[in-house]
Amino acid sequence: MTEIPHILVVDDHREIRDAVSRYLEKNGLRATAARDAVEMDAKLAAGRFDLIVLDIMMPGEDGLSVCRRLSAAGGPPILMLTALGEETDRIVGLEIGADDYLPKPFNPRELLARIKAILRRTDTTEATPGELAGKRVAFGDWVLDADNRRLTSADGAVETLTTADFRLLTAFLQRPRVVLSRDELLDLTAGRSPHLFDRTIDNQVSRLRRKIEADPSRPKLITTVRGGGYCLSADVRELAG
Amino acid sequence: MTEIPHILVVDDHREIRDAVSRYLEKNGLRATAARDAVEMDAKLAAGRFDLIVLDIMMPGEDGLSVCRRLSAAGGPPILMLTALGEETDRIVGLEIGADDYLPKPFNPRELLARIKAILRRTDTTEATPGELAGKRVAFGDWVLDADNRRLTSADGAVETLTTADFRLLTAFLQRPRVVLSRDELLDLTAGRSPHLFDRTIDNQVSRLRRKIEADPSRPKLITTVRGGGYCLSADVRELAG
DNA sequence: CGCGGTTGTTTCGTTTCGATACCAAGCATA
DNA sequence: TATGCTTGGTATCGAAACGAAACAACCGCG
Numbered sequence: 001m002t003e004i005p006h007i008l009v010v011d012d013h014r015e016i017r018d019a020v021s022r023y024l025e026k027n028g029l030r031a032t033a034a035r036d037a038v039e040m041d042a043k044l045a046a047g048r049f050d051l052i053v054l055d056i057m058m059p060g061e062d063g064l065s066v067c068r069r070l071s072a073a074g075g076p077p078i079l080m081l082t083a084l085g086e087e088t089d090r091i092v093g094l095e096i097g098a099d100d101y102l103p104k105p106f107n108p109r110e111l112l113a114r115i116k117a118i119l120r121r122t123d124t125t126e127a128t129p130g131e132l133a134g135k136r137v138a139f140g141d142w143v144l145d146a147d148n149r150r151l152t153s154a155d156g157a158v159e160t161l162t163t164a165d166f167r168l169l170t171a172f173l174q175r176p177r178v179v180l181s182r183d184e185l186l187d188l189t190a191g192r193s194p195h196l197f198d199r200t201i202d203n204q205v206s207r208l209r210r211k212i213e214a215d216p217s218r219p220k221l222i223t224t225v226r227g228g229g230y231c232l233s234a235d236v237r238e239l240a241g
Numbered sequence: 242m243t244e245i246p247h248i249l250v251v252d253d254h255r256e257i258r259d260a261v262s263r264y265l266e267k268n269g270l271r272a273t274a275a276r277d278a279v280e281m282d283a284k285l286a287a288g289r290f291d292l293i294v295l296d297i298m299m300p301g302e303d304g305l306s307v308c309r310r311l312s313a314a315g316g317p318p319i320l321m322l323t324a325l326g327e328e329t330d331r332i333v334g335l336e337i338g339a340d341d342y343l344p345k346p347f348n349p350r351e352l353l354a355r356i357k358a359i360l361r362r363t364d365t366t367e368a369t370p371g372e373l374a375g376k377r378v379a380f381g382d383w384v385l386d387a388d389n390r391r392l393t394s395a396d397g398a399v400e401t402l403t404t405a406d407f408r409l410l411t412a413f414l415q416r417p418r419v420v421l422s423r424d425e426l427l428d429l430t431a432g433r434s435p436h437l438f439d440r441t442i443d444n445q446v447s448r449l450r451r452k453i454e455a456d457p458s459r460p461k462l463i464t465t466v467r468g469g470g471y472c473l474s475a476d477v478r479e480l481a482g
Numbered sequence: 483c484g485c486g487g488t489t490g491t492t493t494c495g496t497t498t499c500g501a502t503a504c505c506a507a508g509c510a511t512a
Numbered sequence: 513t514a515t516g517c518t519t520g521g522t523a524t525c526g527a528a529a530c531g532a533a534a535c536a537a538c539c540g541c542g
Binding site: 431 | 487488489490491493498499
Binding site: 440443444446447448450458465467468 | 528529530531532
């Protein structure tokens, strides 16, 4: 794993959330916090995560439900934080698809150790991000062949994408018509946080536009949202293999 | 690299059976479930198992009897699940030939730990050169015959592989669609660590591509992931030997 | 001993991508 | 409209990654 693993910490107590996030970042991980299931879903939609630390007791949709939902959808691995008690242990571990769990109150070192253990197990560093492996996806006038990273236009033109092009494009394709900030895009494509005055995404967008826009100076597919980021302004449909 | 251990889970409660199986599979094991002694015998006859998780309380032939029978026949090691507090059962179980036991309700992590402990004790890993000795494997347009290290293409073309080609290819075939770093590949093929400016893997990939890619300058099967490594971008299916 | 084939190493040219810089376009305010 | 500030677009450059040719070392084999 060349990239720094990104952990999503979901807990309704601010102190725990912040403390855990800080501890993880101190120990070489990236951490993002969410207060509840709703906020979690938003973060999940916007970014790439390698593991979720999930509190079982939450207002709104509770941890068990969230866990079942995510695990059924094949999301990232989950480490559950459970209240101390005999019965929950069994239910949590067995009936839900958690990868591990930890009874509260816990030792942060142990949390870190378990997180690393799960990351070690589940490190598969996918080649093609998300669900696109082997598929073909149409948007605008283009068809993307995810396997050989090639674009074919309606009029027969062919563009080959570099790795960076491809990652950026797939990030958009998985979230069409959604405004993605530069930070989110950087996370999705390079898995890192921006440093000051980071224009990397601007550059990559510019390069991608040169390949896919009919008139790159008047972009229609990847539109700029001033102060917000970029957005794929086209519908996306999946084609068979 | 050894094979993934295969666990047979025998319990008459469907929820427990399924939950345990899922949990084991999430943690890097293979799991198969059986409802009772009869089904267990059928699975045992059909496949190879490294360990049996056996519930003591079952309709039909009960766990103690099964345990006695299997262990006398020199079957795989057994981990018994006992109801809480039935001390006699545990003792009897161990006397009868179980390798370990766990009282219900149990902590799934503890179950996993005990399973791994037993597997470690009873590890009889033979030095199998990979997992595809004697098998035939299909990927892309090719079929690899592992015995004589020959590739046959869908259109009838035949390529013979050198040992280095073969090792590299099998490394990929065992982890399709996963990005493998140069270090990992070097470890898998040559069993050594890279020294500075080591381009060995690049070369071997280049050579292998010349043999298996339709257009080596536009690789489709073994794709490079800049900054990451290489990846077999094709599905792999095993054919009968 | 020579020979052909295989494999590791070096090297060079190309591609790719991030950083920087500069310019243009938006936006507010007067 | 003029002015100044902010934000986005892209040309350019250099560093790093990559592909492959060329070379050298090695290995078995007759």
